[in-house]
Amino acid sequence: MKPILPERTPLTEDLRHQFRESQLLGAVGAIGLVLQAVAIGLFSGLTIGIFRLAYSTLNATSVQRATQWLDMGWRGLAIIAACLAALCLLSGLLLRIEPMIGGSGIPQVELAQAGKYPPMIWYRVLAAKFLATLTSLTAGLSVGREGPCIQMGAAIGVGVGSFFHGRHAQDMHRYLSGGAVAGMTSAFSSPIAGVLFAIEDMRIVLDRRMFLFLFIAALTAWASVSGILNLPLVMPFSRLEILSLGQTWIILPSSCLMGALGAAYSRALIGCTLWEDRCTQLTGWKRLALPFFFSGALLYAYPTVLVGFGPSQVGLEMTSLTLASLAVLFLVKSAFSCLSFASGASGGILMPILMAGAVAGSACAKALLFFGLISEPQYGTAMAACIAGFFSAVVRTPLCAAALLLEMTGAWSSFPVIVAASLISGWIADATGTRPVYECLRNRILEQQARAREA
Known part of the structure; x- marks a missing residue:
């Protein structure tokens, strides 16, 4: 009598894609893996660090100007309305140029990673997302810069991959994932959270090669924003005595x-x-x-x-x-x-x-x-x-x-x-x-x- 063996759980297409990408990552060799991860982390960290600095400067300037205009009565009201209308128009034009930049950007990256979203034109996504998010934030909308940073990081990852593989990099899981992790790290100065976000939310299956690739990208991005650009902690609370x-x-x-x-x-x-x-x-x-x-x-x-x-x-x-x-x-x-x-x-x-x-x-x-x-x-x-x-x-x-x-x-x-x-x-x-x-x-x-x- 033949023994009854448990049925194997069939692999989904997404898992097959991830395993195949990990094998291809191993084929580039240790030096190639490290160089590509460092390039993604470095360019993501510097770009998003500049984005964070630009946002801080624009926010301080817009608050100062708006405060002055508030004291000018109806004339100030007209100026504020005109500025908001111009920012709204710019936001809409950028969305028409690149529809992929709408909203957070994280769901789009996750679906692209799973092969369920059209490939991105990385340089257009990067430029449009950079400008459109600054436009929303300058207008005072209650949106965050972190999701956009993840999408910008993914775009940079595809850009780095394009240097090695041309247009085929748009469909390569590792460049989207590595860039997204570097983007998350750069936005919050948090390499551990960046890798954990990839595991918990993006559902990336990590083996030795993929973990090394993502962690190097995250560490390089963190070194860029914290070491090169010297950006401080996001929430430097002072009253942090431990609970008994x-x-x-x-x-x-x-x-x-x-x-x-x-x-x-x-x-x-x-x-x-x-x-x-x-x-x-x-x-x-x-x-x-x-x-x-x-x-x-x-x-x-x-x-x-x-x-x-x-x-x-x-x-x-x-x-x-x-x-x-x-x-x-x-x-x-x-x-x-x-x-x-x-x-x-x-x-x-x-x-x-x-x-x-x-x-x-x-x-x-x-x-x-x-x-x-x-x-x-x-x-x-x-x-x-x-x-x-x-x-x-x-x-x-x-x-x-x-x-x-x-x-x-x-x-x-x-x-x-x-x-x-x-x-x-x-x-x-x-x-x-x-x-x-x-x-x-x-x-x-x-x-x-x-x-x-x-x-």
Whole structure:
């Protein structure tokens, strides 16, 4: 009698593609692997580092100018309206030149990596994404630079691959993946989180060669932004005293709250985007112009919600805002982030997620401090744990979320607390039945492609 053997799990086409790419990567040899990874990391780090510096300069200038114009009455209102209209027009023109740059860019890269998205013209994507994202950020839209940095990194990866393989590099998994990891690292100065994001969200299967390729690209990108350009920590909290063993229980209720809030944020973001997809009155320029209009309205009605006018993540550490003010800021900021992303303007969702998590985390830390459950030197630690939990609940990448907050804040002594918060919040979001945000966005693109083929 023949023994009954377990059935083998069939490999998906995506997995076959990844394994084939790893074999081809081994064929270039150790020196070729290192040189290509270093080139991707170096060019990604320098390009995205310059992008970060340009954004900081433009944001400071636009805040200064807008403040002056606010004091000029109706004349200032006309100038602000004209500037926002010009920025909206520029954003729309760049989207027409390169439609791939709409939104975050991460779902497009992940689908291209799986062979489910048209190949990119890397130099056009890089230039258009660079300019369009700066346009959105300068206009005050609540979008992030991190998703665009991942797409720009992927474009640079394809560009490096084109030097070796010509147009065939557009279909080579390793260049998209290596560039995306370098882009994530450059955006946050976080090489560990960059590699973990590739594993958890991009679902890259790592063997020895692929891991080495991605890690070298990430380390080179980190060295470029931190060593060559000398960019500082993204969230340099100062009150990072570790929690005592008797205080660690507070992580459970805090993480449950962040998990529930993160799930609600994710549902609102996807719901708003899908609603605008179905709304026949919001098409073309009308849809794109909506957040630009609200940016101008908020500049007059509630400027605290706009970057540069309100508190930053670090500014929320021991903020003087009351719990009620933080609750209002969270709701308005979240709503404006959903509206900004749903418009299709170039810009990501990662930094708005971190900002919403920082507001919620500051409110949570303030409540814990009020009841004497933490001390003032532990405020930043509680905030970091809450931000990691909120990020994990939305994106559903708990290890990446923990690594990201550890690298951005430098709170390495609180490693167990931040990891636990990420895992618990992610589990709570799973329990609500909410799907990961990037999975929803990938499915949305696939459905749009299917409808386009049927038409």
